[in-house]
Amino acid sequence: MKIAIGADHAGFRLKDEIVPLLKELGHEVEDFGCDCSQSVDYPDYAIPVCERVVKGEADRGILICGTGIGMSIAANKVPGIRCALVHDLFSAKATREHNDSNVLAMGERVIGPGLAQEIVRVWLETPFSQGERHVNRVNKVMAIERRQA
Template sequence: MKVVIASDHGGMNIRKEIISLMAELNIEYVDLGCECNTPVDYPDYAIPVAEKVASGEVDRGILICGTGIGMSIAANKVKGVRCALIHDTFSAKATREHNNTNILAMGERIIGSGLARDIAKIWLTTPFEGGRHENRVNKITAYEVTFE
């Protein structure tokens, strides 16, 4: 699996924690930043991550900002992306099993680094169940085609 990760200024600390986790799990990753102490615009990081996931260049993406809300909104504008904003371990597992999410968004101002690592580990290691859930995900994909 190959994962792309990025954050804005509000998510830099957790991004570094998740990069460390991916190294421990031997997961290949691409880090798109940011490395700044001044405010930046979250779409400038969310959209490139989402495009890499949607194109198949990488398998999944992780986005972190202050709340995770802006990142998830921006990422979900890219066709083929199923980004979930997650702040608990139950949802991390469920969103992979039931929704086959391909991008995880988290908020550094909402959760600490320990919980963020737990969420990311669960999300990165949980497979999609398929079955009845596959039909539901396919309906979302089919709907996206109506906007071409």
């Protein structure tokens, strides 16, 4: 799988923990930065990652900031993105099975690297259930996007 990843100044350290894991798991990684603690704006990193996913140039995206909140808000403004803010393993699995999320957001100030790595692993390995009720719900969300366009 090709994974696009991005972080702001409050998430770059966790990103730097996740990238080697992704490569170890056999994924191709496109890193959109940032790589420093100097204050930057999270939308500048969220949008390029999400655009790659929407265009099919990446299979999934991962975004990290201090809490994950800003990244998830910015990501979900991009039509076609279903970004889930996740800080536990149950949610990582559920958002793939039930929501077919294509972008994962996490907060470096909320979780440590060990848990973050397990979340990423679960999120990448869990398929969408294809259950009728879940497909119906995802389709309704996508219809809302089309009406807003």
